[in-house]
Amino acid sequence: MVFNAGGDFPGTVIDVFKSWSITLTIHHQSNKPSSRGLVFYERANGNKPLPVEVTALQGTKMLSSRAFTFFGTSEYIETQTSDIEELCPMSGRATANxxxxxxxxxxxCRPDTRQSHLAACHRVDVFSPNHEELASFFEESLSPAFDPALVEEQAREFVESGIGLQGKGCIVVRAAGHGCLVLSKQHGAVWLPSYYSSKSHMVVDPTGAGNAFLGAFAIxxxxxxxxxEAAKYGQVAASFVIEQVGLPTKFGQGGREVWNNCNVRERLAEYQARSLESYIPTR
Structure with missing residues (x-):
């Protein structure tokens, strides 16, 4: 993991990251404050986010990563993917594609930016808005009722326009308690259930679930x-994040590693068995 830490970034959180036994690169920016409270959107403070850019990965092992996940605008994606194409081959350790x-x-995500997002999707393999963000690209008024058919119709516009090299990518629409839609030209539309139902007492706070989903999807x-199958990994990872406010708790190492007192691989196997019966291929 690589991130920019403002001068007020809590050292206790960095200690938690270190305990995860991951490759960690931190760029300290002592003259800038960390962004806080962005989950509240309009009520958030005015501190600007400190985004990580591909150019900051020069000289690190990160340039040889087999997967990159980005959060940002279409313009940001155009820039970052161009930098990957330019810098990764120069690292000498780059992973092909x-x-x-x-x-x-x-x-x-607005109707006036739909075309720029459609164009930027040609440069990525996986495009993953949630269902509300996807709906925001279209002029239709947002309906309070969840409509899987409408989600598929909207998602299909991105797939038909082309996601990834030769259009072989996919769109993954994360829809909270409604599950997720995986749609590509290769396999059509498939709905997978969420690990927990929206009414489950285990659902405490959804903050960060999308990030966990996409990281696990990459793995x-x-x-x-x-x-x-990657989306199943994502659903399971998200399930750990929503069980509490803040980060899940890790204990043990290697095969004995557990999160929130549960073995991740065992939960994945249980979900895979369950989703064999409950996923819905619609085309």
Missing amino acids: PLIIWEPHAKS GFQETGSYI
Whole structure:
């Protein structure tokens, strides 16, 4: 993981990251404050986000990553993917055609930006808005009722326009308690259930679930080569994040590693068995 830390970034949080035994690169920016409270959107403070850019990865192992996940506008994605194409081969350790996943910035999802997002999707392998962000690209008024058919119709416009090299990418629409839609030209539309129902007492706080989903999706795709199986990894990872406010708790190492007192692989196996019966291929 690589991120920019403002001068007031809590050291206790960095200690938590270090305990995860991950490759960690922190760029300290002591003259800038960390962004806080962005979950409240309009009520958030005025501190600007400190986004990580591909150019900041020069000289690190990150340039040889097999997958990159980005959160931002279409303009940001155009710049970052161009930098990957330019800088990764120069590192000498670059992975050929790394998986590129894009979560769009919610405030940039508007009808007037739909065309720029459609164009930027050609440069990524996976485009993943949530269902509300996807709906925001279209003129239709937002309906309070969840409509899977409408979600598929809207998602299909991005797939038909082309996602990824030769249009072989996919769109993954994360829809909270409604599950997620995985749609590509190869396998059509498939709905997978959420791990927990929206009414489950285990659902405490959804903050960060999307980030966990996409990170696990990247791992799942590396292991299986399947967008559908990768989405199952994502649903399971998100389930750990929503069980509490803040980060889940990790104990143990290697095969004995557990999160929130649960073995991740065991939960994944249980979900895979359950989703065999409950996923809905619609085409």
